[in-house]
Amino acid sequence: MSEEGFDLFKWMATYDKRWIYVFLFIVVIGPLIRPLGMPISVSGLTKDYYDNINSLTEGDIVFDSWNMEFSGYMELKPGVLATHKIFIEKGVKLCIAFGHFEGVALPPVVFKELKSYMDQYDYKEFEDYIIIGYVIPNEAAVAALAQDFHGVVRVDWKGQPIAGTFLDEIEDAGDFALINDYTTGLATTFQIRHMVLTYGTPMAVNSIGVSVPGHLANLDAGLITSLLSSTRGGAELEYLIGQPGPGLKSMDAFTFGHYMLIVFIIIGNIGHYGWSRRAAHRDRTGIQ
Amino acid sequence: MAVEMFEFTATVVGIFISFCMYTTLYGKPNPIRSWAEYSYLAAGTGVSVVIGLWYIWNTAIVNIQAGDLILIASLILGVMMLFRVYPKYNYVSRLPIAFSVGVQLALSLRTIIFTNFLRQINATIVKLWTGVPMEFLYRFTIAVSVITILSFFLYTMEITGPLLYSSKIGEYLMYLGFGAIFAQTFMGRLGLFVGYMENITTPAWKQPYTVVAAIICLIAAIIFDKTGLGEKLSAG
Numbered sequence: 001m002s003e004e005g006f007d008l009f010k011w012m013a014t015y016d017k018r019w020i021y022v023f024l025f026i027v028v029i030g031p032l033i034r035p036l037g038m039p040i041s042v043s044g045l046t047k048d049y050y051d052n053i054n055s056l057t058e059g060d061i062v063f064d065s066w067n068m069e070f071s072g073y074m075e076l077k078p079g080v081l082a083t084h085k086i087f088i089e090k091g092v093k094l095c096i097a098f099g100h101f102e103g104v105a106l107p108p109v110v111f112k113e114l115k116s117y118m119d120q121y122d123y124k125e126f127e128d129y130i131i132i133g134y135v136i137p138n139e140a141a142v143a144a145l146a147q148d149f150h151g152v153v154r155v156d157w158k159g160q161p162i163a164g165t166f167l168d169e170i171e172d173a174g175d176f177a178l179i180n181d182y183t184t185g186l187a188t189t190f191q192i193r194h195m196v197l198t199y200g201t202p203m204a205v206n207s208i209g210v211s212v213p214g215h216l217a218n219l220d221a222g223l224i225t226s227l228l229s230s231t232r233g234g235a236e237l238e239y240l241i242g243q244p245g246p247g248l249k250s251m252d253a254f255t256f257g258h259y260m261l262i263v264f265i266i267i268g269n270i271g272h273y274g275w276s277r278r279a280a281h282r283d284r285t286g287i288q
Numbered sequence: 289m290a291v292e293m294f295e296f297t298a299t300v301v302g303i304f305i306s307f308c309m310y311t312t313l314y315g316k317p318n319p320i321r322s323w324a325e326y327s328y329l330a331a332g333t334g335v336s337v338v339i340g341l342w343y344i345w346n347t348a349i350v351n352i353q354a355g356d357l358i359l360i361a362s363l364i365l366g367v368m369m370l371f372r373v374y375p376k377y378n379y380v381s382r383l384p385i386a387f388s389v390g391v392q393l394a395l396s397l398r399t400i401i402f403t404n405f406l407r408q409i410n411a412t413i414v415k416l417w418t419g420v421p422m423e424f425l426y427r428f429t430i431a432v433s434v435i436t437i438l439s440f441f442l443y444t445m446e447i448t449g450p451l452l453y454s455s456k457i458g459e460y461l462m463y464l465g466f467g468a469i470f471a472q473t474f475m476g477r478l479g480l481f482v483g484y485m486e487n488i489t490t491p492a493w494k495q496p497y498t499v500v501a502a503i504i505c506l507i508a509a510i511i512f513d514k515t516g517l518g519e520k521l522s523a524g
Contacts, residue, residue: 021313025502028482032489074483075476101339134343139395140388141347154350193399209476213469221411223403231479246490250482257478 009278012271020264027260031252038252045219046236049226052204053083053180058091060177061166063201064129065136065191066106067099072184072208073106078234078247079206080182081113085243088114088121093166094129095176097145099136099187104157107131126160130167133157142190146173146199174199182206188215192223206233291493300497303488307505314509318518321509326523433461 056062064087068076087094098104111118123129132153136142145152149170155161169175173195181188183205196203202225207215209230218224228237232254235247308324344366352359365384372381412434416427436458439451447455488498512518 018313018315024481028478028485029489029498029502032482032486033495071480071484074487075479077483077487101336104339104342105335133346134339135347137343138392140391143395151351151356152347154354155346157346159346159350189403193396193403197399197402209479210473212476213472217408217411218403221403221407223407230476231483232475246483246486249490250486253482253485254475254478257482258475261474 007275007278009271009274012267013275014271023260024257027256028253031256032249035249036252038255040232040235040239040248040251042236042239043229043233045227045229046233046240049204049206049228049233050086050237050240052178052202052226053086054090056087056090056092056177059093061093061095061169061175062087063173063176063179063195064094064096065099065179065181065183065187066096066103067136067181067183067185067187067191068106068208069100069102069184070105073109073182075208075231076182076184076206076234078231078238078245078250079228080110080234081245082234082237082241082243082247083180083182083206083228084110084114085117085241088117088123088128091121091123091128092177095167095170096129096131097136098134099183099185101134101137104134126156126165130162130165131157132162136187136190139190139194142187143194146191146194148172149175172199173201176201179203180206183211184208192218196223204228299488299494300501303494303497304501304505306484306488307501310502311505311509314506314513316509316513316518317522318509318512319521319523320505320512322521322523433458433465437462 066080073080086092096107098106117123125131133156135145135153141152149167149172150162153162153167173179176195179191179195179201181191181203184207188205188207188211191203195201203223204226205215205218205224206228207230209232212227212229215224215227219227228234231247231250234245235251238245238247305324305327308320309328311318311321344363348359348363352363365387368380369384370381371377371379412430414427416431417424418427436454438458439447439454440458440462442451442455445451485498489495509518512521
């Protein structure tokens, strides 16, 4: 025991912060290995996104913007999979573009998860979806693609000509029925500026959590038509389409992670308040 | 369920490298973190070069072959950009940089005034009462927040009287906003973490590798710290 004795408040204010990481690992991995199935509610935002996607009809062509890298995909995965299940089921045609160079590694990962669904609806590459690849790395590229689609893209990501496919119907961004953007980055603002604003094409966004406040302002301003928020939104969409997946499975971990943060905030504040008050008392009276 | 050898190897190595990176949270340098970090940098650089070349091929060379000859000028500008790495002639790269900055500015300015200003202002100045009480509450909150927070940022006059109250309310509303943004940021970061953890614990065959990799990396970080080898062997 130290000379001053154990001070609980001091410990609460100054404990080793690495314990937070240890607890975070435990509270996240535990529920993922043994899910509890805690209930979730469906927000109005997700309901609107679902209605937006669900309003598409067979043969509609969607500009499917995979504007994410691997880490972002991990967060957006539930929304990406659930949205594509709706597209496949409805027979919507997809023009898939990447806004990040890591995006080119994603199709095998995504389509492996959707394989049984694609087989069930006989959904095939080139007939129902075409991957045009990494074509929207910056604003100039997005503006050019929006203005003259075939002037920029003549081949798919494997070098096969896209002439003679359903993309023949596309001349500019205004010919897409919807832009659906899964986003961690900048290309979203470029698409809003050069595809939505200039051609009036509706745009739905599936965004990582940190970008949601910014996209809410765009939703409020009518620049995007609907917004799916992070893993939570993906989980809600899985619930709406009746296809439980990685999102619903992650919700327990999310809930416990948030509780953990609240507990640590309370501990830290009580500790700091108690410790600083005692320090002031010691300074005033000289009594330890 | 049978797992292919390639998938198995990639998954297990991926899980191990991830936890090597996570040892940075231990707060002390160690060689396994350096190894993972440099592997990631090398792989990322390699992939970006290949994808960059692929982009040039698909959007420039293919289109030039199809008769879009103006793109030859783009290629020349691109080559001029490479002079940046050669100090004697790096002034050559200034032209393509100036060109791309100019194009970028022109493209942004044409639309940013609408997306970031006019449409946002339009969305703020709306009818408060639409017959739906909750919508009234949202719109009223936005209107009050915008007015009071703007009054907080009045710098060219003395803030007294009603303006003082307004700016004080604006200040506290900003604190509320910062709290909401922090919570949203935490949710977002937790989302990245939970998403990745979900990926390395599903399907169930990955779970033992995840738990074992976490334990091995934690023990290694402690050993490197206690023996003093971490500082000596880690790079940078």
